[in-house]
Amino acid sequence: MAPFQIQCQYRDVDKNSENELGSGDELDFEIDSDVSDTELQELRQELKKLEPRKVQRELADATLALQKMNMERWERYCEHIRKDLIKQLKKCQTEAFMLFFVWYRKSHLRAKRLDTYESIWKGLRQLFYDQTRKVVNDDVGKLISNWLHGKFCDDNGLIRGMRQKHVIGHQGLYEALYYHWKFDIEIFPLERERVQLAAVLLFSAYTGSRLGAIIESGCAGIRGTNAALLYKDVKLRLLRTPGEEPLLILEVTIRLDKGKRKRSQPKTITLYENPSCPAMCAVVHFAALAFADNAFHPRLVSEGLTVHSLHSFSCPDGRITIDFSFKDEILDTPVFRRSIQTIDGVSVDPHKALSANSSANSISYQSRRLGQRAGFDYPLTPYALRREVGTECTDNGISDIQRNQILGHAKSETFFKHYLSQRVVVDVQAIFLGHTSRSDLIKEIGKLFLRRDFNLPKALTDIQKKHAHDHNDILKLEQKKTALKLELKCEFGTIAKGSSSLKGIEYKKLNNKINALKICVEREAFEKLLQDFHSTADLDHMVAQLRGEEPASSMLAPVEHVLEERRRLAEDLFLPVTDSSFAKIVESMASLCVRFEERGCRTATEPHNISSRMADPLEHGEPPIASIESFATVDYTMAAKAAQISNAPALSKPIILAQAYSGTNLSKVQKSLPPLTCLFCYGKPGRKQLFARKDVLRKYCRFKHFQYQIGAFPCPISSCNSIILDPDHFSNHATIAHKSNLGTRASIMRLEEHTTKPGQLVSFVV
Numbered sequence: 001m002a003p004f005q006i007q008c009q010y011r012d013v014d015k016n017s018e019n020e021l022g023s024g025d026e027l028d029f030e031i032d033s034d035v036s037d038t039e040l041q042e043l044r045q046e047l048k049k050l051e052p053r054k055v056q057r058e059l060a061d062a063t064l065a066l067q068k069m070n071m072e073r074w075e076r077y078c079e080h081i082r083k084d085l086i087k088q089l090k091k092c093q094t095e096a097f098m099l100f101f102v103w104y105r106k107s108h109l110r111a112k113r114l115d116t117y118e119s120i121w122k123g124l125r126q127l128f129y130d131q132t133r134k135v136v137n138d139d140v141g142k143l144i145s146n147w148l149h150g151k152f153c154d155d156n157g158l159i160r161g162m163r164q165k166h167v168i169g170h171q172g173l174y175e176a177l178y179y180h181w182k183f184d185i186e187i188f189p190l191e192r193e194r195v196q197l198a199a200v201l202l203f204s205a206y207t208g209s210r211l212g213a214i215i216e217s218g219c220a221g222i223r224g225t226n227a228a229l230l231y232k233d234v235k236l237r238l239l240r241t242p243g244e245e246p247l248l249i250l251e252v253t254i255r256l257d258k259g260k261r262k263r264s265q266p267k268t269i270t271l272y273e274n275p276s277c278p279a280m281c282a283v284v285h286f287a288a289l290a291f292a293d294n295a296f297h298p299r300l301v302s303e304g305l306t307v308h309s310l311h312s313f314s315c316p317d318g319r320i321t322i323d324f325s326f327k328d329e330i331l332d333t334p335v336f337r338r339s340i341q342t343i344d345g346v347s348v349d350p351h352k353a354l355s356a357n358s359s360a361n362s363i364s365y366q367s368r369r370l371g372q373r374a375g376f377d378y379p380l381t382p383y384a385l386r387r388e389v390g391t392e393c394t395d396n397g398i399s400d401i402q403r404n405q406i407l408g409h410a411k412s413e414t415f416f417k418h419y420l421s422q423r424v425v426v427d428v429q430a431i432f433l434g435h436t437s438r439s440d441l442i443k444e445i446g447k448l449f450l451r452r453d454f455n456l457p458k459a460l461t462d463i464q465k466k467h468a469h470d471h472n473d474i475l476k477l478e479q480k481k482t483a484l485k486l487e488l489k490c491e492f493g494t495i496a497k498g499s500s501s502l503k504g505i506e507y508k509k510l511n512n513k514i515n516a517l518k519i520c521v522e523r524e525a526f527e528k529l530l531q532d533f534h535s536t537a538d539l540d541h542m543v544a545q546l547r548g549e550e551p552a553s554s555m556l557a558p559v560e561h562v563l564e565e566r567r568r569l570a571e572d573l574f575l576p577v578t579d580s581s582f583a584k585i586v587e588s589m590a591s592l593c594v595r596f597e598e599r600g601c602r603t604a605t606e607p608h609n610i611s612s613r614m615a616d617p618l619e620h621g622e623p624p625i626a627s628i629e630s631f632a633t634v635d636y637t638m639a640a641k642a643a644q645i646s647n648a649p650a651l652s653k654p655i656i657l658a659q660a661y662s663g664t665n666l667s668k669v670q671k672s673l674p675p676l677t678c679l680f681c682y683g684k685p686g687r688k689q690l691f692a693r694k695d696v697l698r699k700y701c702r703f704k705h706f707q708y709q710i711g712a713f714p715c716p717i718s719s720c721n722s723i724i725l726d727p728d729h730f731s732n733h734a735t736i737a738h739k740s741n742l743g744t745r746a747s748i749m750r751l752e753e754h755t756t757k758p759g760q761l762v763s764f765v766v
Contacts, residue, residue, distance in 0.1 A: 010118045025138050059449070060261060067130060070123040077103055090132055095123065098152075104380060105156055109473055110520060114158045119149055165421050168384040169444065170280075173205060177279045179374040182570045183556050188374065189346040189562065190339045192292065192593040196354060199285035200336055203229075203252070206282055206380040208389035208406045211356045211363065213256040218357030218364070227256055228353035231295055232285065232331035236324040238313055239272075246272050246311045248283050249321075257408035267405060278585050279573035280397025288589035297325040307583040307590070323526075334391060341704070346596060359375050370735045372526075377457050378535050390419045395443075429545050455537075457529050460522060468525040469518055477514050484510065565592040677740050680705045680716045680729075695742075702727055 059067075078085035088096055101117060111117070121144060153160065168176075177198055188194050203214050215228045235251040256551055257267070274281035287310070290296065296305055303685065308679045313321045329582050334353035339346050355362050364381065371380025386407070393403040416579040427437040459469065479637045484507050485495065490500030495507065507702045538627045544551045561567045565588045572585050676691045678701060691697040717738065734740040 009250060024362070025299065026155060058262060060259060061221035061225075062217075062258075063217045065219070065220070066123065067126065069220060070127045074124070074127060075102075088129060092128065092137060092140060092676055094140050094143050094144065095109070095761070097121075097140070098147060100124070101148070101152060102346075105152075106718055112157070112159055113163075114149070114153050114160050115162060116498055117152070117158070121145070121148065155709075164378075165386040165387055165419065166378045166384050167421055168380065169388055170205075171444070172202065173385065174277070175281060176374050176376070176380060177201070178574065180370055180554075181279060181566075181573050182369070182375060183559050185559060186369070187597050189596065190348060190593075191364070192348055192597045193339060193565070194288075194594055195285060195288060195589055197363060198279070199282065199660040200354070200363050201367065201382065202280065202282040205385040206271050207252055207254060207391065209254050209408065210258060210386065213254050213408075214259070215356050215363060217256075218362070220353060223357060224263075226353050227261070227333070228336065229254075229256075230331065230335040231290075231326050231333055231335055234335065235322045236283075236286070238288070238315070238324070239321050240315050241320055244350075248310060249284055254408075257411065260408065267408075269406075273577075273582075275577045277574060278582070281577075284582070284585055285589065286335070287586045288593065291496060291586065291590040292593035293330065293333070295326045295330045297327050300325065305569065306582075310583070310586075311579050312477060323385075348593075365421045373456070373458060379396075384609070387419050387421065390415050391421065391425070395425070395439075455533075456532060457526070460526050460529070461496040464525060464529070465522055468521045471517070471521045474514060474517055474521065477510060477517065481507065481510050481514065533714060563592065565589070565595065565596055606741065636731045674741065677738075679734055679740060681715065698731065701730070 074089065075085050078088050081088075081099070101120075102118075104120065105111070124143070128134070128136050152158075180194070181200060182442060200211070200214060204208075204211060207214070211217070212222065213229070216226060217223065229252070233253040233255060235247050236250065239247045239249050251268055252271060253266050253268045255261075255266045257265070262267075271282050273283045287307070291307060294301070311322075333351065336354040337349050338352050340349045340352070344607050351678065356364055367381060368379050371378075374380070390403060390407050393406060393653045394415075403415065404410070407415065408418070425439060427439045427442055429435075431436045483537060484503060488495050488501075488503055488507060488508045489496040491503070492501070495504070498504040499508070502741060541551050547569055559570075561570060564733070568588045569585065569592065572581060572588070575581070577585070664765060674690060676697050680693070680701065691700065712723050712725050714720075715724055715733065715737075722733055722737065724733060
């Protein structure tokens with residue numbers, strides 16, 4: 001069939017007419033071709049489906065989430081004033097927008113910066129365009145902007161101007177890592193988090209990337225997607241240049257730059273070993289994590305690949321590099337992963353990436369806390385490293401195009417507006433006097449620096465926390481909470497009975513708001529405490545010298561670390577590296593990734609492995625609770641349910657599930673525990689073991705341990721071979737077998753109904 005051409009003419013739509021873009025007008029087209037009627041009809045149908053006037057630009061997930069947030073904010077406002085949200089928005093009245101900002105200020109007392117309201121106004125204009133396909137009138141826009149910067153700002157005492165953009169150079173990062181490895185006594189849930197914190201800071205500094213391109217972003221719309229730097233994005237290579245020592249290099253591909261997640265525009269940055277200081281070497285940290293994850297190809301591992309043989313390979317003929325291969329099943333696994341609480345302690349999640357949000361185990365929070373403990377005058381954030389990369393690129397004469405490629409910017413204006421520090425790093429005095437410039441000195445003065453002092457506050461005391469909680473906003477909310485509490489008790493008798501009512505739901509929201517506000521005021525009080533310390537430390541030092549006194553020593557005392565790997569790393573990470581010391585450092589760091597310290601007692605502990613007892617409890621060598629001579633096969637449903645939930649293979653031997661209450665026979669076989677004891681934490685130093693109330697213990701076990709357990713599992717007491725099915729079964733078992741008083745009377749009576757005689761075992765064959 002001969003080729004054909006399609007000519008389409010679309011009817012013009014007047015922008016000011018009521019007929020908006022994408023209104024579904026029929027398409028006028030002419031076809032000059034010899035085609036069959038069937039093909040012509042199919043072509044007409046396809047042209048109708050195109051709807052070119054409705055095609056919009058594809059937006060990023062974070063942008064869509066921001067638009068949704070703007071819509072929800074406007075919806076809450078219209079709900080408050082009892083107006084239709086779309087009609088109220090389409091009116092585009094100055095008074096309506098002003099009233100919105102007044103409402104927002106009263107309902108968000110923590111928003112004290114003018115740039116916050118500027119961002120909200122920008123979002124409102126975007127929302128207006130999304131709903132009406134028109135831009136806000138210029139007169140309305142100028143009037144609102146002038147009102148925000150003038151009367152509204154003055155009446156509410158808003159803070160003008162942008163936040164100061166601090167930077168941290170290589171010396172500041174070195175000092176932070178020096179404290180991190182040598183002096184920091186902060187206990188991480190898993191020591192892998194200590195290694196990952198240092199590694200993420202190094203990757204952020206050496207790639208110039210945003211934190212969300214290395215670990216999971218905390219932005220709305222992206223949070224929870226598990227998008228992060230994967231093992232397939234990193235290539236580990238051995239470089240053998242003739243006449244030089246072999247060198248390990250990393251090729252890191254950044255796929256998740258801002259605005260480029262849906263566009264295939266990755267960039268690749270090369271990192272290499274730093275033999276002068278292993279603590280500042282990203283290759284060392286990555287190699288340690290790879291060995292801890294057993295990431296290398298099975299063929300390499302089976303043939304004896306170790307940390308000692310990384311530099312020993314030769315390259316194929318005609319090449320100066322050779323690549324290390326990773327196993328296929330780990331290529332889509334994030335390099336930096338979060339820790340999770342399991343039934344037997346803390347372990348690294350096999351799939352979930354480390355998060356950059358504001359939670360207690362995020363990198364943003366950990367880096368800030370590290371800066372506070374180490375003695376930085378201002379918060380230590382990965383963005384301070386990123387700003388330093390951009391500043392150094394500009395100072396070293398790198399072109400704007402290359403700098404934009406490194407930082408992931410579309411335009412150079414982004415750097416000059418949001419990244420360039422307000423501190424002038426040019427030696428203006430030397431320029432005026434005609435002297436030699438000392439810009440290097442001025443640059444170092446303007447960067448973050450440490451103030452090592454053993455008197456540096458580490459946290460608020462109880463008295464300081466109580467004083468911080470005397471905030472006016474908290475006191476007002478507490479009064480509302482007390483009044484609501486009395487109403488709930490008068491109407492329902494207890495708060496728990498009225499929890500599902502409207503007042504009960506409001507009480508929960510109010511309680512959550514108070515707790516969140518307490519965290520905010522505690523954080524502000526601690527930052528104020530640090531600022532006061534930094535502002536008076538030098539003054540006290542100088543006053544002591546003027547009085548003729550010897551200034552107090554501010555040097556930190558040496559720390560004796562509990563873990564052996566930690567002690568070795570504190571000694572070796574800051575010494576020049578050789579092939580043997582490189583292997584020793586990587587081996588110690590990989591071993592450290594699976595270790596953790598107990599809180600309080602500071603004793604080295606390794607994760608407990610229960611897989612051997614899960615396999616077959618009767619072959620473990622430990623005595624069972626009682627003899628298994630007689631079994632009552634009265635109920636097979638619970639055992640079948642356990643096998644179905646846990647997907648466990650069928651066992652050939654019977655599994656003891658529980659034993660009905662029998663006064664003295666049980667005590668001969670199993671030692672009774674103290675009342676109200678957590679079986680998971682019993683015998684493990686540093687964990688909470690005894691409780692004052694039964695309901696508190698039940699909630700603790702359910703939310704601390706059971707939410708991380710799937711299917712059947714063995715009893716946490718090592719001398720007990722019982723298999724636990726679910727929380728109710730665990731409560732009964734803890735009460736009957738271990739005298740922990742955890743089960744309810746009704747549930748124990750239901751369990752006893754399955755027993756033919758007192759003292760007889762209840763057993764099922766799975």
